[in-house]
Amino acid sequence: MIMKFDSLTTAIADGKLESAVENVNLALKAGLNPQTIISDYLILGMEQIGQRFSEGKAYVPNLLMSGRAMKGCLEILRPLMIGEVSVSYGKVVIGTVKGDLHDIGKNLVATMFEGCGFEVINVGIDVSSDKFIEAVKENNADILCLSALLTTTMTYMEEVIKALDVAGLRQQVKVMIGGAPLSESFAKQIGADAYTSDANSAILKAKQLLGVA
């Protein structure tokens, strides 16, 4: 019997942490895998609250509540996704660019990378180009992942790429970008190596970039 967990999507959209967590546990018990739970139910909930926000039917506190519910669910799912991967395909530095506080998608991408055998250095939110460069240098990163959810902050990505160039690091690190307002053509325009629209395709792309696919 296929069980639907639409109440999980609703709990996320309505910002109800306890109900969301309860429903995640039920979904796991019913045999759904963490990735399905995220892509078929949790992300839909975030999209619904985003839609309500753009229609003026929800406000910033509602976004925060949904974000909190989403994070609570990801905390349960993360350890289940990481597992016992012994290979290391490479090192990934990931962060949300300066001025931008959105981290749910970025953390999801980070978790997927970890779960798929990459070493991840998550430098957080509101990250300046100096901090990105320091992390790339210090960790000898293979990939730098930049995330932005705002049209006003996505432009900062170009500054990070230019700063990598100035620091002499551009040739040794691949730059991947992502976040709702971005696109393939924007990636080309700013000189990034790749754009992908979601966490699953990010892993595939990263492996291709490093020649380990």
Ligand code: B12
């Ligand atoms: C939750 C949320 C918030 C929360 C964030 C909580 C948190 N800890 O992250 C809070 C309340 C803080 C917030 C604040 C604001 N927000 Co907001 N927020 C959202 C919302 C509803 C959901 C974002 C989200 O988490 N989505 C779920 C995740 C899983 O998806 P995702 O982030 O897109 O990530 C996926 C992909 O994009 C991709 N990806 C992401 N990063 C990367 C990186 C790489 C390298 C790769 C390869 C892929 C990748 O993979 C991820 C997984 O598949 C969106 C609406 C939306 N539909 O996007 C608005 C939205 C992004 N916010 C918006 C706005 C306007 C704001 C505020 C300015 C509101 C205000 N007036 O104060 C502030 C800005 C604060 C700041 N300086 O950053 C607008 C942006 C409009 C624009 N085009 O610029 C949106 C689109 C809402 C809207 N419809 O108007 N927000």
